[in-house]
Amino acid sequence: MLLTVLLLLLAAAGVLVFAVAAGSAQWAWLSVLLCAVAAVLLFWSRARDRKRGPAVPRHSAHAVADDTASGPVVESEPEPDESGTTLGGDTTGPPAEAVEPDPDTEPSEQRTDAADVLLVCESGAEVFVIDERPRYHLDDCSWVGQRATLPLPAGEARELGFTPCAVCCPDTAVARLERSSA
Known part of the structure; x- marks a missing residue:
């Protein structure tokens, strides 16, 4: 038009x-x-x-995933406390990694809290993206399988509009790595 x-x-x-x-x-x-x-x-x-109706806005580099994004959003895994027990979370079902991913269906977006998003954006950790797909992944993500991936720094992946995969939970892993190295 x-x-x-x-x-x-x-x-x-x-x-x-x-x-x-x-x-x-x-x-x-x-x-x-x-x-x-x-x-x-x-x-x-x-x-x-x-x-x-309104268009769905793209996420900025420092935005936290919200409930208006298309598709279901999965909470990131709860972190264990000092005693090794997991705080919160539902333990009745299998973890996301145990479910066999459908190769044709896009994985859900991992919900990440603001503190983790900041750590991810400031880190130099490498994540992997697939051309023409909206998610970024860890190198061992079961959903990626044999697909060709492109390595990117996590912060750059966020800036380019990629969102974290709920299968491999890269934001949780990167934030945990950043916290342990600090």
């Missing part, structure tokens, strides 16, 4: 130049008419887009 409007405006500019050069008022009015048609198309397009 925007391309059509742009072409109409370019045509209007061309007609206006011709109208000035020829000294013809009829051509000038044609230029005004083309601009009016372009404006009507813009307003119509805007109204149509509003009826469709």
Whole structure:
């Protein structure tokens, strides 16, 4: 739609130049008419887009995954305390890694708290992305399998709009690594 409007405006500019050069008022009015048609198309397009509803925003590098993202979001694994017991979390079902991943279905997005997101973005830890896929993974992610991956620093992966995989939970692993090295 925007391309059509742009072409109409370019045509209007061309007609206006011709109208000035020829000294013809009829051509000038044609230029005004083309601009009016372009404006009507813009307003119509805007109204149509509003009826469709809001678009899902892309996550920024420091954004925390929210509930408006498409697809289900899985909580990251709870961390054990000093005694080795896990705090919180449901222990009735198998862990995400034990479930056989479907190779055609995109894994869910790992939910990461803000502190972990900051650690991940500031770390130089390497994660792996798959071309044309929205998630980043650890090198041993069971969902990745034999797919070709591209290594990226975790912070850069976040900046580029990639989100963490819920199968391998890279944010949890990177944050844990950063905390242990600090």
